[in-house]
Amino acid sequence: xxxxxxxxxxxxxxxxxxxxxxxxxxxxxxxxxxxxxxxxxxxxxxxxxxxxxxxxxxxxxxxxxxxxxxxxxxxxxxxxxxxxxxxxxxxxxxxxxxxxxxxxxxxxxxxxxxxxxxxxxxxxxxxxxxxxxxxxxxxxxxxxxxxxxxxxxxxxxxxxxxxxxxxxxxxxxxxxxxxxxxxxxxxxxxxxxxxxxxxxxxxxxxxxxxxxxxxxxxxxxxxxxxxxxxxxxx
Amino acid sequence: xxxxxxxxxxxxxxxxxxxxxxxxxxxxxxxxxxxxxxxxxxxxxxxxxxxxxxxxxxxxxxxxxxxxxxxxxxxxxxxxxxxxxxxxxxxxxxxxxxxxxxxxxxxxxxxxxxxxxxxxxxxxxxxxxxxxxxxxxxxxxxxxxxxxxxxxxxxxxxxxxxxxxxxxxxxxxxxxxxxxxxxxxxxxxxxxxxxxxxxxxxxxxxxxxxxxxxxxxxxxxxxxxxxxxxxxxxxxxxxxxxxxxxxxxxxxxxxxxxxxxxxxxxxxxxxxxxxxxxxxxxxxxxxxxxxxxxxxxxxxxxxxxxxxxxxxxxxxxxxxxxxxxxxxxxxxxxxxx
Numbered sequence: 001x002x003x004x005x006x007x008x009x010x011x012x013x014x015x016x017x018x019x020x021x022x023x024x025x026x027x028x029x030x031x032x033x034x035x036x037x038x039x040x041x042x043x044x045x046x047x048x049x050x051x052x053x054x055x056x057x058x059x060x061x062x063x064x065x066x067x068x069x070x071x072x073x074x075x076x077x078x079x080x081x082x083x084x085x086x087x088x089x090x091x092x093x094x095x096x097x098x099x100x101x102x103x104x105x106x107x108x109x110x111x112x113x114x115x116x117x118x119x120x121x122x123x124x125x126x127x128x129x130x131x132x133x134x135x136x137x138x139x140x141x142x143x144x145x146x147x148x149x150x151x152x153x154x155x156x157x158x159x160x161x162x163x164x165x166x167x168x169x170x171x172x173x174x175x176x177x178x179x180x181x182x183x184x185x186x187x188x189x190x191x192x193x194x195x196x197x198x199x200x201x202x203x204x205x206x207x208x209x210x211x212x213x214x215x216x217x218x219x220x221x222x223x224x225x226x227x228x229x230x231x232x233x234x
Numbered sequence: 235x236x237x238x239x240x241x242x243x244x245x246x247x248x249x250x251x252x253x254x255x256x257x258x259x260x261x262x263x264x265x266x267x268x269x270x271x272x273x274x275x276x277x278x279x280x281x282x283x284x285x286x287x288x289x290x291x292x293x294x295x296x297x298x299x300x301x302x303x304x305x306x307x308x309x310x311x312x313x314x315x316x317x318x319x320x321x322x323x324x325x326x327x328x329x330x331x332x333x334x335x336x337x338x339x340x341x342x343x344x345x346x347x348x349x350x351x352x353x354x355x356x357x358x359x360x361x362x363x364x365x366x367x368x369x370x371x372x373x374x375x376x377x378x379x380x381x382x383x384x385x386x387x388x389x390x391x392x393x394x395x396x397x398x399x400x401x402x403x404x405x406x407x408x409x410x411x412x413x414x415x416x417x418x419x420x421x422x423x424x425x426x427x428x429x430x431x432x433x434x435x436x437x438x439x440x441x442x443x444x445x446x447x448x449x450x451x452x453x454x455x456x457x458x459x460x461x462x463x464x465x466x467x468x469x470x471x472x473x474x475x476x477x478x479x480x481x482x483x484x485x486x487x488x489x490x491x492x493x494x495x496x497x498x499x500x501x502x503x504x505x506x507x508x509x510x511x512x513x514x515x516x517x518x519x520x521x522x523x524x525x526x527x528x529x530x531x532x533x534x535x536x537x538x539x540x541x542x543x544x545x546x547x548x549x550x551x552x553x554x555x556x557x558x559x560x561x562x563x564x565x566x567x568x569x570x571x
Contacts (some may be wrong), residue, residue: 090435105444
């Protein structure tokens with residue numbers, strides 16, 4: 001049983017199920033990556049783990065506690081951070097205000113956390129007074145990740161953090177994500193750039209049609225000729 | 235030289251001073267409309283009647299105070315009664331939200347449904363107001379009538395033209411400045427204000443950040459209700475209170491909000507002054523100004539008025555149409571606080 005574990009997840013957006021009993025888990029300090037073809041239910045699995053859709057069957061456990069029925073807001077207070085794929089920053093608000101809103105549920109002084117985010121993403125410190133909507137795609141993703149880090153989560157979930165950014169920015173973001181994991185945070189992310197993501201993954205989940213097809217370490221999956229042929233383009 | 239000064243004073247007396255007062259009233263009204271739009275995402279056509287309701291309660295409280303022999307010296311007693319009007323208006327806004335709007339929010343009704351609902355509330359409120367205070371004119375301004383009398387101004391400057399500033403005009407402008415400063419401080423400096431902006435910017439992300447939507451909605455109504463009561467009272471003080479006029483106010487108020495960029499507080503204020511000055515400049519009779527500025531006997535025969543004051547309302551309409559055609563997002567692109 002991992003720190004965050006989804007077991008036998010079944011569910012969808014109201015109609016037919018999209019997830020057909022998939023299992024996803026991640027431990028503290030690890031990077032777990034969910035990859036798979038389009039429509040495999042990667043993002044859906046992620047949303048199911050965070051409570052953004054109703055599970056028909058299965059359970060989600062955080063640190064041994066069943067959180068399957070908790071709404072997303074309560075999961076945030078329990079230490080889960082979520083970075084959605086789209087519209088993941090407050091565009092009309094400054095970088096600093098975005099981070100402040102990330103810390104909204106905190107009653108204590110969040111300024112040290114903000115300084116940590118700024119040291120992780122130095123470019124944000126320079127742009128702290130600028131509206132997030134005026135930043136580049138990569139910088140926006142940094143704001144989005146920084147906002148989620150403001151609650152000091154134990155699990156950080158990222159839905160395609162590198163969608164729409166250049167390869168250089170992608171490498172940079174992955175480096176930062178590894179750094180975050182090294183501080184002891186569990187990272188679970190969905191990625192389109194499967195090869196690069198598996199390269200940094202401690203665990204990889206290959207989903208097909210809402211089920212686990214392959215589950216192994218990132219390196220092992222990259223080395224597996226079957227996985228390479230079917231999902232990584234040879 | 236004196237002629238130019240006389241012309242300027244004439245414009246100041248009939249355009250600048252009333253424009254500042256009327257613009258402030260529109261700005262406060264538009265600010266309420268824009269806040270509701272930014273957070274609740276619908277056009278609240280009942281805002282004019284909400285203003286009327288607030289003014290009515292303030293008038294009733296003013297009468298009660300006057301009856302008890304309480305006055306506010308040179309300032310209108312209504313300012314002392316205003317807190318009562320604000321509390322009552324905030325109260326009715328919260329009640330209406332609880333019994334009407336909340337239902338449609340849960341149904342996730344589309345904005346057109348909301349708009350029709352707000353028109354329904356407009357009729358209910360306007361009926362309620364007429365039922366309680368009646369449809370007649372009420373003048374409730376007391377205290378000193380003028381800050382600057384035209385005659386005194388003439389004596390001071392030796393000009394032919396006088397510049398009169400009514401107390402109500404001064405009170406309107408000062409109150410508007412204070413209220414606007416407070417609103418901007420609240421939105422940009424306080425945690426609650428920022429959470430309102432965040433909610434208005436991106437509802438889903440605000441939820442993920444733990445911002446409580448019910449609280450944001452309630453605070454929005456508190457602010458909108460307070461703004462409506464203040465704007466309604468100031469308008470009533472300045473121009474006399476008549477329930478009927480508040481229905482007509484909805485149009486310039488919406489024009490102000492849209493001209494500035496609906497959803498943008500700064501835009502609402504700028505829009506209020508644009509609409510106010512356009513109305514005044516287009517309906518002002520320039521005859522005497524031209525007489526001062528041209529040599530000798532070049533006095534025009536007509537009034538040199540671009541539009542009769544009867545067409546005042548049309549000005550808002552025309553501005554609205556021009557903005558929607560040329561720059562639909564308004565001067566400051568709107569949508570979020």
